[in-house]
Amino acid sequence: MHTPAAxxxxxxxxxxxxxxxxxxxxxxxxxxxxxxQGQHIASxxxxxxxxxxxxxxxxxxxxxxxEEHRPALVVCVGQAGGRAAISxxxxxxxxxxxxxxxxxxxxxxxxxxxxxxxxAYFTGLPIKAMLLALQGEGIPAEVSQTAGTFVCNHVFYxxxxxxxxxxxxxxxxxxxxxxxxxxDQGQPxxxxxxxxxxxxxxxxxxxxxxxxxxxxxxSLN
Numbered sequence: 485m486h487t488p489a490a491x492x493x494x495x496x497x498x499x500x501x502x503x504x505x506x507x508x509x510x511x512x513x514x515x516x517x518x519x520x521q522g523q524h525i526a527s528x529x530x531x532x533x534x535x536x537x538x539x540x541x542x543x544x545x546x547x548x549x550x551e552e553h554r555p556a557l558v559v560c561v562g563q564a565g566g567r568a569a570i571s572x573x574x575x576x577x578x579x580x581x582x583x584x585x586x587x588x589x590x591x592x593x594x595x596x597x598x599x600x601x602x603x604a605y606f607t608g609l610p611i612k613a614m615l616l617a618l619q620g621e622g623i624p625a626e627v628s629q630t631a632g633t634f635v636c637n638h639v640f641y642x643x644x645x646x647x648x649x650x651x652x653x654x655x656x657x658x659x660x661x662x663x664x665x666x667x668d669q670g671q672p673x674x675x676x677x678x679x680x681x682x683x684x685x686x687x688x689x690x691x692x693x694x695x696x697x698x699x700x701x702x703s704l705n
Contacts, residue, residue: 494529498555505537513561516679526691538588543642558658562636568672569624571662572611573631576641581633597641605644609659610696617689623682
């Protein structure tokens with residue numbers, strides 16, 4: 485059992501979810517992430533935080549959290565209605581192309597996330613190992629080749645760009661995970677407890693796995 489001093493010194497996993505958007509009254513990403521606040525996974529403490537579903541503002545809040553907590557691992561989580569499994573995102577692209585307005589009524593079309601930034605970044609998470617671990621626990625999971633072009637991709641790209649370009653984040657790994665709707669939002673769906681269990685498995689696997697089964701990390705120009 486960790487003493488209070490030991491807990492304070494534990495390395496941090498920063499886990500983020502989003503507030504509801506698009507007329508929804510809840511967001512499963514935040515409900516699942518919030519449930520892991522303060523928990524310990526593989527000798528790391530989880531810090532859960534909510535990001536606004538707003539272009540630009542979400543990245544300002546994420547940058548603040550990264551500077552405050554200096555995490556060893558970052559997993560940003562978002563809602564993907566219509567998907568039936570926990571989706572481990574492979575790549576973030578440098579484009580905003582919003583089908584609907586964000587929560588501040590902004591709807592950027594064909595604009596870059598970061599002007600002059602690389603075309604894309606690959607995830608820093610061991611997504612193939614995470615996939616096998618999730619499936620081994622009977623949790624529906626998949627590797628996804630697109631995080632879309634809304635605020636989820638915006639945050640995913642912004643995260644990877646921050647880790648790649650800001651001093652003090654060398655060796656910090658990060659990535660993005662999409663989760664399905666909850667049952668009362670529509671179908672297909674997953675229950676909150678299964679989402680929470682899936683995130684725990686995914687985080688534990690990421691912490692235990694430095695080299696993925698067949699992974700690449702870095703940027704595409």
